[in-house]
Amino acid sequence: MSHETGRPRALRSLCLIGAALPAFPCPPAFAQEATRLPDVDIASDAPLPGLAATARDRIDRPALDQLGAQSSDTGRIVTRVAGVGAYGAGGLSSLPTIRGLDNQRISILVDGVPIDIACPNNMNPPLSYTDPQTIAAIDVVTGVSPVSHGGDTIGGAILVETAPPAFAKAGEALVRGRASTFYRSNGDGFGGALTMTAANDHLSLTYSGAYSQSGNYRGGGDDDAVRATNYARTDHSLAFAAQTGAGLFELRGGFHHVPYEGFPNQYMDMTDNRSWFLTGRYRGAFDWGDVDLTADYRDTDHEMNFLADKGGTADGGMPMNTETHSAGVLLRISLPLSARDTLRVGGEFRHEWLNDYWPPVAGSMMMGPDSFININGAKKDRLGTFLEWQADWSAAFTTTIGVRNDQVWMNTGAVRPYGTGMMQMDDVMAAMAFNAADHRRHDDNWSGSVLLHYGPTARLAFDLGYARKVRSPTIYERYTWGRGAMASRMIGWFGDGNGYVGNLALDPERADTVSGAVTFGSRAAGDWSLRIAPYYTHVADYIDVVKLGDLTDMMGMPSGFALLQFANREAAFYGVDVTANARLLNSRTSGMLIATVTGSWQHGRNLADHDPLYHQMPFNASLALDYSRGRLDGRVTLDYVADRTRVDPTRNEPRTGRYALVGLGVGYGWRGFRLGVDVSNLFDKGYASPLGGLSLGDYGATGLLRPVPGRGRSLNVELSRRF
Amino acid sequence: MSRYHPPPLARRMGLIATLATMGALAGVVALLLPLRGAPARAGAAQGVLMLIDLPAPPVPPAPARGPARAPSVQRQQAPRPGDRPSAQTPAPPSSGSVGRIAVPAVMERPAAGIMVPPQAAPAPPEPDPAPPPVDAGSRARYLERLRARIAARRPPGLHIPGTAIVAFTLDPAGRLRDLALAQSSGSAMLDRLALRTVRTAAPFPAPPGDIGGDLRFSIGFRFD
Numbered sequence: 016m017s018h019e020t021g022r023p024r025a026l027r028s029l030c031l032i033g034a035a036l037p038a039f040p041c042p043p044a045f046a047q048e049a050t051r052l053p054d055v056d057i058a059s060d061a062p063l064p065g066l067a068a069t070a071r072d073r074i075d076r077p078a079l080d081q082l083g084a085q086s087s088d089t090g091r092i093v094t095r096v097a098g099v100g101a102y103g104a105g106g107l108s109s110l111p112t113i114r115g116l117d118n119q120r121i122s123i124l125v126d127g128v129p130i131d132i133a134c135p136n137n138m139n140p141p142l143s144y145t146d147p148q149t150i151a152a153i154d155v156v157t158g159v160s161p162v163s164h165g166g167d168t169i170g171g172a173i174l175v176e177t178a179p180p181a182f183a184k185a186g187e188a189l190v191r192g193r194a195s196t197f198y199r200s201n202g203d204g205f206g207g208a209l210t211m212t213a214a215n216d217h218l219s220l221t222y223s224g225a226y227s228q229s230g231n232y233r234g235g236g237d238d239d240a241v242r243a244t245n246y247a248r249t250d251h252s253l254a255f256a257a258q259t260g261a262g263l264f265e266l267r268g269g270f271h272h273v274p275y276e277g278f279p280n281q282y283m284d285m286t287d288n289r290s291w292f293l294t295g296r297y298r299g300a301f302d303w304g305d306v307d308l309t310a311d312y313r314d315t316d317h318e319m320n321f322l323a324d325k326g327g328t329a330d331g332g333m334p335m336n337t338e339t340h341s342a343g344v345l346l347r348i349s350l351p352l353s354a355r356d357t358l359r360v361g362g363e364f365r366h367e368w369l370n371d372y373w374p375p376v377a378g379s380m381m382m383g384p385d386s387f388i389n390i391n392g393a394k395k396d397r398l399g400t401f402l403e404w405q406a407d408w409s410a411a412f413t414t415t416i417g418v419r420n421d422q423v424w425m426n427t428g429a430v431r432p433y434g435t436g437m438m439q440m441d442d443v444m445a446a447m448a449f450n451a452a453d454h455r456r457h458d459d460n461w462s463g464s465v466l467l468h469y470g471p472t473a474r475l476a477f478d479l480g481y482a483r484k485v486r487s488p489t490i491y492e493r494y495t496w497g498r499g500a501m502a503s504r505m506i507g508w509f510g511d512g513n514g515y516v517g518n519l520a521l522d523p524e525r526a527d528t529v530s531g532a533v534t535f536g537s538r539a540a541g542d543w544s545l546r547i548a549p550y551y552t553h554v555a556d557y558i559d560v561v562k563l564g565d566l567t568d569m570m571g572m573p574s575g576f577a578l579l580q581f582a583n584r585e586a587a588f589y590g591v592d593v594t595a596n597a598r599l600l601n602s603r604t605s606g607m608l609i610a611t612v613t614g615s616w617q618h619g620r621n622l623a624d625h626d627p628l629y630h631q632m633p634f635n636a637s638l639a640l641d642y643s644r645g646r647l648d649g650r651v652t653l654d655y656v657a658d659r660t661r662v663d664p665t666r667n668e669p670r671t672g673r674y675a676l677v678g679l680g681v682g683y684g685w686r687g688f689r690l691g692v693d694v695s696n697l698f699d700k701g702y703a704s705p706l707g708g709l710s711l712g713d714y715g716a717t718g719l720l721r722p723v724p725g726r727g728r729s730l731n732v733e734l735s736r737r738f
Numbered sequence: 739m740s741r742y743h744p745p746p747l748a749r750r751m752g753l754i755a756t757l758a759t760m761g762a763l764a765g766v767v768a769l770l771l772p773l774r775g776a777p778a779r780a781g782a783a784q785g786v787l788m789l790i791d792l793p794a795p796p797v798p799p800a801p802a803r804g805p806a807r808a809p810s811v812q813r814q815q816a817p818r819p820g821d822r823p824s825a826q827t828p829a830p831p832s833s834g835s836v837g838r839i840a841v842p843a844v845m846e847r848p849a850a851g852i853m854v855p856p857q858a859a860p861a862p863p864e865p866d867p868a869p870p871p872v873d874a875g876s877r878a879r880y881l882e883r884l885r886a887r888i889a890a891r892r893p894p895g896l897h898i899p900g901t902a903i904v905a906f907t908l909d910p911a912g913r914l915r916d917l918a919l920a921q922s923s924g925s926a927m928l929d930r931l932a933l934r935t936v937r938t939a940a941p942f943p944a945p946p947g948d949i950g951g952d953l954r955f956s957i958g959f960r961f962d
Contacts, residue, residue: 049905049920049954052885055935057961059895180897185924216924258898260926298896300931305893351938354891410890 059179066161067413067468069476069534069546072096072594074153081641081650081682082147084197084731085695087206087227087248089142089150093173097592097613098157098548100632102510103707103723105276105285106202106229106246108143110508112706113157114550115588115619115631116170118508119489120524122160123173126267128294129165131367133315133339135389135491137508138278138285142175144271146225146250148195148208151176157592158530158548159480162419162464163347163359166399169484169526169554178221180256180265181212189214193737201729202244204229219256223269225249231277231324234724236701241724242324243277243284243712262299262306268292277322279723280510280708282715283335284322290315304350315339324712331376335389335505340368355406359417363399368392369490373433373505381438381501389497389505391428393490398422403464415466423458423487423523427494432502441499449496449519456493458523460485476534478548484528488521492558492581500566503578509629510708510723511666514566516580521558524583528552543597550590557586559621559628562665575667575720586628590617606644613637618661627661629668630706650680650693659705669709669722674702676725691733699728876946881955888939888957893931895961900924902932905956914940920956932959 074095086092090101090109101109102117110118123129123141130141154174156164164172183189192211198204206227213220228247231240252269273288292313299306319335320328328334347361371390375383403417429450432442462484470476495506495517503514529551536544560579568574593614600608614636619628634657642649655675662668680693703722710723900923907916917937922929936957945953 048952049956050881052881052888052955052957054901054958054960055885055889055892057892057895057959059897059962182898184899256897258896258925258927262927263896263898300893300896300927300934302930302934351891351934354887354939354941407890410886 066156066415066466067470067476067478069468069470069532070156070158070466070478070480072155072157074155076151079147079150079153080689080735081648081680081691084199084204084691084733085678085693085729087147087204087229087246089145089147089153089175090140092147093142093153093155095613095637096155096157097594097615098171098590098617099155099173100635100706102508102630103280103704104140104508104510105138105143105278106232106244107227107248107273107276108138108140108278110137110140111142111173112630112632113155113171113173114552114590114592115617115628116526116552117630120168120486121170121172122165122168123175124165125175126177126294127174127296127309127345128292128311128313128343129365130313131315131339131341131369132489133290133317133337133369134285134319135335135337135371135495135506136278136281136283136319138276138281138319139273139288139290139315139317142173143248143273144250144290145175145177146208146227146248148197148206148225148227149177149210149223149250151179158478158532158550159464159466159482159528161403161415161466162401162417162462162482162484163361163403166363166401166419166421166462166484167397167423167460167486169486169524169528169552178210178212178223178252178254178267180219180221180254180263181214182219182256182258183214183216185216187216189219191738193735195733195735197731197733199229199729199731201727202229202232204232214256217258219254221254221256222252223254224251232729233727234701235696235699235727238701238724238727241279241710241713242716243279243322245322246273246276248273248276262297265294265296265298267294267296275322277324277712279710279712280512282325282504282512282711283319283333284325285317286320286322286328287318288315289317304348307345307347307349309345310343312342313340315341325715331379331382333373333376333382335371335373337369337371337390339370340366342366355408357405357407359401359403359405361401363397365395365397365399367395367490369395375433380436382433384434385431387433387442387497387502388429388431389502390490390494391430393427393494394425395487395490396424397487411469411471413468415464415468417464419462419464421458421460421462421485421487423456423460425454425456425487425490425493427454427490430496432497432499439499442497442502445496445498445516452519454494454519456487456519458485458487460487460523474536476532478530478532478534480528480530482528482530483525485523485525487523488518488558488581491517493517493519493521498563498578500578504566504576509666511629511668512576512709512711512714512720513666514576514578515560516563516578518581521581522556522583524554524556524558526552526554526557543595545595546593548592548594550588550592552588554586554588556583557621558582559584559586559623560665577665577667579666584621584623586619586621588617588619588628588631590615600642606642609641611637611639611641621663624665626665627663629663629666631661633657633659633661633673633705646684648682648684650678650682652676652678652680654678656702656705671703671705671707671722674700674725676700676702687737689733689735689737691731691735693731694728695731696726696728701725701727880943880945884942884955885957887942888936891935891939892959893935896927896931898925898928899962900928901958901960902929903956903958904932904936905954906936908942908945908953908955910944910953912940912942912944914942915953921958923959923961928959928961931961935959 088107088109090111093099093111094101098114100112113121156172160172190213194209196207208225210223226249231244233240250271254267256265271290276285294311297308317337320332343365345363350358370392373387399421401419405415407413430446432439432446464482466480468478497503503516507515532548534546558581561582563578563580565573566576566578596611598609616634619631621628637654639652658673659671677697678695679697682691702725704725707723710721714720902923903921905918905920909915919929
């Protein structure tokens with residue numbers, strides 16, 4: 016263990032100086048031959064640190080190209096991964112769920128940054144700010160994710176990357192991009208996108224812009240057009256990156272605008288959503304470790320009212336406005352301590368300010384004379400710190416152990432109903448009770464994760480993870496207060512038509528998850544693989560609902576909807592996800608044929624009520640055959656969803672029937688162009704997604720209540736060009 | 739008709755906070771840039787000065803070294819899943835290039851005098867011309883173990899392209915004796931990552947007695 020001393024060091028120092036003086040000859044000892052080992056390739060899409068390659072699923076750009084024009088809804092595209100479902104919502108805003116945990120229980124990051132939801136109906140979730148045409152890759156972690164990947168969540172993670180920086184090789188310049196346009200026959204949807212990068216070896220500028228629009232879509236079979244399913248969206252962003260001796264700097268800013276989006280399973284529609292953001296990121300690699308610093312700010316203005324299908328705004332409608340400012344700083348430091356150990360330490364601070372008010376409507380007895388103040392300048396501050404130790408005991412065995420603490424502070428101001436008339440009495444009493452209470456909340460949440468990865472051979476891998484994670488209630492779960500039938504129905508993201516009331520006394524949810532996976536074969540491209548992943552999650556203080564009463568219609572008769580209040584209950588989820596793929600054909604003459612099978616079974620139970628939980632996916636499976644040969648590629652997909660018979664009686668959840676959908680697609684590539692034509696729901700099957708919610712838009716117009724019909728047959732065409 | 743207005747000051751607070759953070763970031767840059775100097779280019783002295791005189795890395799106590807050998811045998815037989823080459827399809831970037839030896843066409847000589855040893859013809863299987871009898875298979879296996887150990891600790895990419903070549907020498911016990919940057923990738927950050935990867939992969943398994951030849955190696959890191 017002695018240090019190098021004496022002659023070798025002197026020789027080295029001599030050479031050090033010698034190198035600075037051009038013609039100085041080096042001693043012969045250093046002129047011997049060195050054996051060159053094979054190169055190590057390092058890809059920029061390498062697995063996230065702390066996670067084995069088998070622990071995440073990746074949807075990359077080629078897969079998104081094949082999906083082409085089928086959907087403008089990123090939340091729906093991620094459902095390809097086993098274990099991932101999505102609550103139906105507007106055509107751009109599906110709310111993903113992973114293994115039964117929905118929405119804000121899972122961590123959704125866009126370019127490394129979380130996006131706060133600024134709507135009492137969660138109409139603008141993080142994935143609605145992304146467009147499938149401009150996404151570079153989506154990583155989905157369905158099992159346990161390490162604490163270094165975020166806090167204040169209890170489930171998996173969805174990580175979307177839109178415009179990673181790209182640099183040219185030394186001395187060169189890089190100009191490349193992709194332009195695309197699409198048309199969808201069902202709903203007359205169309206749109207386009209452009210991504211362009213211009214870079215030299217030190218600077219990079221990337222522009223990303225997309226536009227999508229669609230009218231109402233038609234359901235399959237005998238279903239007609241589904242009301243309130245139209246939308247339009249535009250996104251633009253500019254990302255500037257510079258790599259210097261000190262590190263990699265990125266500055267990204269963008270603007271998002273949705274002029275309208277109908278929500279078939281909500282009472283309201285989105286009539287305007289504008290959001291701009293600025294994100295700065297610094298990444299440095301030093302001899303002692305890596306530094307990753309991200310700072311972000313986002314400003315969102317969101318407006319709701321009625322689109323034409325729900326009556327329009329000629330009589331004033333019911334305007335509802337939400338404003339959010341979010342800011343955050345995240346610092347992650349990674350220290351390789353030895354051949355075996357890496358230490359990751361980090362801290363995060365996030366600030367959210369939210370204001371939600373409903374302006375009065377002229378001439379309305381109920382909606383006036385004042386503004387209804389739903390959330391008065393609520394603040395949620397969260398300070399997270401984590402420590403994680405990754406040990407590579409051998410090439411086959413890795414452990415990642417981490418602990419995390421999140422401090423959450425919340426507060427909000429006083430509220431006010433529309434007025435003090437007789438029709439508003441429920442809200443008047445509720446506002447008085449709310450204002451009399453203390454709104455300050457402080458949660459001290461401790462979380463931990465342990466992940467083991469054992470890969471004895473290249474064709475066998477075991478993953479086992481345990482996590483204890485804690486999530487604080489959201490602003491809307493804690494601070495909404497309206498008890499009137501109308502006010503309560505304005506709250507809720509469940510698509511069920513029920514009314515929801517917040518609860519100041521909510522405690523954070525505490526989840527214990529055990530998740531494992533066995534992978535046979537290799538998930539590297541070109542190999543077969545089978546992955547079986549069982550899991551069990553128990554959530555203490557799970558925020559579900561208790562029923563306060565039934566909502567009655569104007570004549571006092573029960574309407575079929577209920578008034579519910581958020582409350583801490585207890586829940587358990589367990590199930591298994593299976594993913595398999597195999598290459599059936601691979602030759603130059605007959606092409607390549609790959610089969611992919613996924614299956615997912617899950618069981619979610621409310622242990623306090625001894626009832627099933629709301630919106631749990633029944634057994635579902637999919638089979639996809641991908642064929643490619645030369646310039647041609649083709650695809651056949653079969654998706655099956657079983658009957659949903661386990662429903663939540665508290666929310667009057669409807670049953671849905673089983674269905675199978677067939678899709679067909681063909682693509683042709685030529686000189687950078689790609690033309691894709693595909694048909695989704697080939698047999699025009701009429702169906703309703705188990706997580707689609709109730710069709711309230713149709714209910715209001717026709718008086719007939721039914722689950723939201725799924726999309727009927729659609730011919731989708733996409734033309735794209737890489738340059 | 740009254741209309742509720744949110745306080746105007748609140749609208750600016752978040753933006754001020756983020757601009758302040760950006761300013762702090764800029765301050766960090768201003769402090770770090772003079773330390774790190776200009777971006778590294780092939781030809782800059784910076785590449786030359788990267789020779790690091792290493793203190794011996796913390797070696798685990800002797801008893802632990804024994805069992806550490808056994809897993810390394812496994813490593814040789816069974817490269818980690820991510821390193822498996824796929825012979826038929828174009829290898830995905832993360833699968834490495836086991837079995838394919840990159841021939842450095844022309845070593846870039848940035849400035850005369852840089853301590854770049856002239857590259858031998860790439861040949862782990864090539865018999866050493868020196869007289870002592872060598873087991874070529876043993877040397878090839880040892881080289882594969884070295885490479886696998888380094889590749890197992892490779893960092894994630896940074897979206898910066900470049901190839902950095904690191905030269906290192908081992909002592910007969912497998913500890914790292916010298917470490918130098920033989921060829922810069924053009925980015926000081928990638929160079930640091932490459933050097934750090936080899937340094938944290940040490941100590942390496944001791945070379946077998948019949949390995950022959952010297953213990954100088956070089957390895958390239960191709961960042962995409």
